[in-house]
Amino acid sequence: ELNGFPHYMLKEIYEQPETLANAMRGRLDDSDSTAHFGGLNLTSQQLRQIDRVIMTACGTSYHAGMVGEYLFEELARIPVEVEYASELRYRNPPIDRSTVMFAITQSGETADTLAALRESKRMGHTTLAICNTVGSSIAREADGGVYLHAGPEIGVASTKAFTSQSCVLTMLALYLGRTRHLSSVQGQAIIDNLRQLPEKVRQTLGCHERVKGIAAKYAHVRNVLYLGRQYLYPAALEGALKLKEISYIHAEGYPAAEMKHGPIALVDADTPSVFLVPRGSVFDKVMSNMQEIKARGGPVIAVCSPDDEEVASIADDIIPIPDVPEYLQPIIAAIPLQLLAYEIALLRGCDVDKPRNLAKSVTVE
Ligand code: M6R
Numbered sequence: 001e002l003n004g005f006p007h008y009m010l011k012e013i014y015e016q017p018e019t020l021a022n023a024m025r026g027r028l029d030d031s032d033s034t035a036h037f038g039g040l041n042l043t044s045q046q047l048r049q050i051d052r053v054i055m056t057a058c059g060t061s062y063h064a065g066m067v068g069e070y071l072f073e074e075l076a077r078i079p080v081e082v083e084y085a086s087e088l089r090y091r092n093p094p095i096d097r098s099t100v101m102f103a104i105t106q107s108g109e110t111a112d113t114l115a116a117l118r119e120s121k122r123m124g125h126t127t128l129a130i131c132n133t134v135g136s137s138i139a140r141e142a143d144g145g146v147y148l149h150a151g152p153e154i155g156v157a158s159t160k161a162f163t164s165q166s167c168v169l170t171m172l173a174l175y176l177g178r179t180r181h182l183s184s185v186q187g188q189a190i191i192d193n194l195r196q197l198p199e200k201v202r203q204t205l206g207c208h209e210r211v212k213g214i215a216a217k218y219a220h221v222r223n224v225l226y227l228g229r230q231y232l233y234p235a236a237l238e239g240a241l242k243l244k245e246i247s248y249i250h251a252e253g254y255p256a257a258e259m260k261h262g263p264i265a266l267v268d269a270d271t272p273s274v275f276l277v278p279r280g281s282v283f284d285k286v287m288s289n290m291q292e293i294k295a296r297g298g299p300v301i302a303v304c305s306p307d308d309e310e311v312a313s314i315a316d317d318i319i320p321i322p323d324v325p326e327y328l329q330p331i332i333a334a335i336p337l338q339l340l341a342y343e344i345a346l347l348r349g350c351d352v353d354k355p356r357n358l359a360k361s362v363t364v365e
Pocket of ligand 1: 058059060061104105106107108109110113156157158159241242245360361362
């Protein structure tokens with residue numbers, strides 16, 4: 001079952017080129033430069049009427065929802081709010097008829113997400129699931145949805161589900177964008193970039209040896225910061241969650257520019273910061289945030305574009321990742337962060353597949 005891998009988590013990290021290909025199989029349509037989904041169960045008129053989206057989820061799936069917020073707003077121009085299911089279920093936010101609720105969940109059994117979905121349905125809202133587990137409670141109770149087709153995820157730390165959720169959300173944003181302002185040329189460019197994704201992820205996995213070396217250097221620390229902006233802010237949150245849940249090191253993810261509003265006080269020689277800083281629209285801004293950390297004596301590990309001398313001249317360690325458009329960067333950047341958490345947890349003697357105090361499906365409130 002482990003296919004020669006020492007842990008499910010590592011196996012699932014390495015499956016990602018394939019699970020992403022599975023998420024896209026049969027869904028990309030070159031003739032209309034859009035995506036298609038079998039199970040949304042909405043008419044094209046209903047789809048065009050969507051003028052607001054609420055995404056609800058927990059943990060890693062919540063971080064994928066945050067990636068979805070950036071995607072839907074940029075590619076489909078639809079306003080999005082992302083809510084922790086555990087909070088949404090006890091709130092009573094004003095929601096009108098043209099709002100669609102997405103419940104995002106790997107297992108389809110998370111109690112808080114299920115409760116939020118039921119509450120939303122009770123109020124009469126269209127409620128769709130982005131789910132991995134076929135026939136799960138959330139998949140059955142939603143009005144429609146999209147399966148990830150990522151195969152069973154056994155490791156408690158969610159890895160391949162996050163990248164597949166982000167991929168499905170990209171395709172949904174493409175689809176909704178194409179019913180609105182996105183031209184066929186823009187749509188086709190997104191399709192072409194999506195098609196290259198499995199190969200880019202395969203290349204990214206090549207960073208594993210380098211990540212091992214970096215893990216050995218930092219495995220003893222007690223605090224780590226993860227910093228990114230825009231699409232890479234949710235990826236920073238996800239990197240921090242991976243590290244804390246399997247290595248028991250305290251980690252925080254922050255939008256890089258928020259550091260100066262308080263958390264930068266934490267920075268010292270024993271508190272490394274993982275910067276997500278591939279080339280893109282906010283590159284210069286993130287670089288100046290990185291300088292601020294260096295100036296305060298904090299070690300910097302930078303996930304960056306290939307051959308980026310500017311980053312290499314400042315960072316203590318670099319992890320180059322292949323270039324992709326900004327809306328796909330969270331998927332690529334997740335790979336070294338998953339590997340880093342895995343390697344650090346191993347060095348600390350932690351049970352990576354079954355971390356203490358955690359269960360794979362959280363079926364209690
Ligand atoms: O099955 P779900 O996607 O609904 O699970 C949500 C969270 O419990 C889950 O992502 C959790 O945060 C993971 N252990 C994170 O790696």
